[in-house]
Amino acid sequence: MIFRIEKRPAPSAPMRVLAPAVAAVLTLAAGAVLFAGLGYDPAATLATVFLEPLSDLNGVSEWLLKASPLILIGCGLAIGFRANVWNIGAEGQLIAGAIAATGVGLFFPAPESPLLLPLMLAAGMAAGMAWAAIPAFLRARMNTSEILVTLMLTYVATLFLSWLVHGPWRDPAGFNYPQTALLPPAAMWPLFADAYRVNVSVFLTAAAVVATWLFTDRSFLGYRMAVSGAAPLAARYAGFHESAAVWMGLLAGGAAAGAAGMMEAAGPLGQLSPQISPGYGFAAIIVAFIGRLNAFGIVLGGLLMSLLFLGGEAAQMSLGLSAALTRIFQGLLLFFLLAADFFIFYRVVRVPAPARRAP
DSSP states (O other): OEEEEEEOSSOOHHHHHHHHHHHHHHHHHHHHHHHHHTTSOHHHHHHHHHTGGGSSHHHHHHHHHHHHHHHHHHHHHHHHHHTTOOOOOHHHHHHHHHHHHHHHHHHOSOTTOTTHHHHHHHHHHHHHHHHHHHHHHHHHHHOOOHHHHHHHHHHHHHHHHHHHHHTTTOOTTSTTOSOOOOOOGGGSOOBSOTTOOOBTTHHHHHHHHHHHHHHHHHOHHHHHHHHHHHOHHHHHHTTOOHHHHHHHHHHHHHHHHHHHHHHHIIIIIOSOOTTSOSSHHHHHHHHHHHTTTOHHHHHHHHHHHHHHHHHHHHHHHHHOOOTTHHHHHHHHHHHHHHHHHHHHHEEEEEEOOOOOOOO
16 A cells, blocks of 8 residues: 655644644653553553642742743743744753853852842853854854754753863852852842742743743744744745844844743752753743644643653652653653654655556
8 A cells, every 4th residue: 555645735733733632642642651661550650740749839849940041941942943043952051051140140249249140140141142143143044944053052062161160150159069159149040939949030921921022922023933934935025134134033042041040040950060951942842833833832841841840850850760751751742742843744645556558
């Protein structure tokens, strides 16, 4: 039998909305099969991963704390993705933002100044944008692939961070651990309550969600970027150049990732270390697509992805499972989401065998 793939003339709009939920259910089913194969009770293990982290206020606090940078970065990436500008290096831009913000926090001459936190935020966003400006320039001027350049720059940022915390910025009183000194109190985000780690930086993420929605769904410039991604020739005919979409998409993602790096350094960690991010920049790519590149959908995607991070930690502590469990679930979720999108936009058609010629 012969089959061919055909593009559907009219993809189902309801299925596009339901696809993330279908992907999440299939991910749970695949996880249950995986746990059963490893010799664990699937129901009890899934409860440990997805329910136990939210069983108390501390768990809810950690859930929101981890969701905040994912949502923030996802909103920035969605602006570029709508214009087919593929920023895959948000992890490197997050690290660049964390480095710049920590540098301001450690070496600012007035460590008690109320301007310290805003200056750190501005430095983090500027560093993230500067790191994203490199692939933007190369794509706009030399037509290089922003996918490869942004990804390679992530490793440059990671190695630069490692050099800093092992060398000139290492805390002399840190027992030789690769980390900087703690930031001063004025450089830390205020907490809602001393018993929990969630801080007021979540309001920054909430403002970014609203701003992203206004830009993408309610502004003429956001509309032009979407047209640039869907129909580049039509956008060029209307006077909107591709290079403008490239610059705006990459700089928006870099600013969001840099702000998220600052939030991590000035929030739960309070210093710079090689573990500044558990992979938020890469996970935010999945978050953006789970949310269908819509600001409020990204909020739901970020909450789901942060639950995967918490669930992986809970399974590691309670059941002794590998820390790679989080990445396994992330990969399964992305796989099923892409598979759902494939069947929404395409269909597999059986091609009848050609009739044999008469002798």
